[in-house]
Amino acid sequence: MDSMGERSRAVLRFIVEAYLREGGAVGSRTVARGGPLGLSPASIRNVMADLEEAGLLRAPHVSAGRVPTEAGLRFYIDTLMEAGELSPAERKALEAARGASAEEVVARAGAVLSDLSSAAALVVAPASGGAVEQIQFVALAPGRVLAVVVLEGGRVENRLLDAAADAPLAALEAASNYLSARLAGRTLEQARGAVEAEVAQGRADLDAVA
Incomplete structure (x- = not known):
């Protein structure tokens, strides 16, 4: 290529x-x-x-x-992809958005694979609607992952996520396949609930063996 x-x-x-x-x-x-x-x-x-x-x-x-x-x-x-420098205003806006209450609901996510995942998190906005068809994680840089959620009708939700800096590509591929299989046919709201349930169960399992 x-x-x-x-x-x-x-x-x-x-x-x-x-x-x-x-x-x-x-x-x-x-x-x-x-x-x-x-x-x-x-x-x-x-x-x-x-x-x-x-x-x-x-x-x-x-x-x-x-x-x-x-x-x-x-x-x-x-x-x-052509990368460009952020303007001071853009940088300030991004820094101000960190932890903003309006973003917290959207940004709530979790590791999905039960072995601490070490890879990525799924970010979905409940108000978006639409059933999930496919989920892909693409590594952009160490510690940064693009989550692409393909919905029915070809609509797409994209989110930039933080991930472990040393997350292997195989883990991202496994997370993509796992989530696509688990969440296909669910709305984003249902998918979000399912992910949170998976995370909670994973934490409970870890606590049980700790």
């Missing part, structure tokens, strides 16, 4: 950013209208087909659009 051409990179970048921003499948016409290369929808469909064959995109259900796979998100993060 290191040999991917500039056209494919630009299309993948546009699709990933639109997916994370809008929370739905991205079609070739959308890329043609907003993409940077001025390609026709037919040309973009060919590029998207190549990206899908490479395992970077997938088609959710019968949708004509595409969404990035975990490999696509990983490739975007590793090679395509």
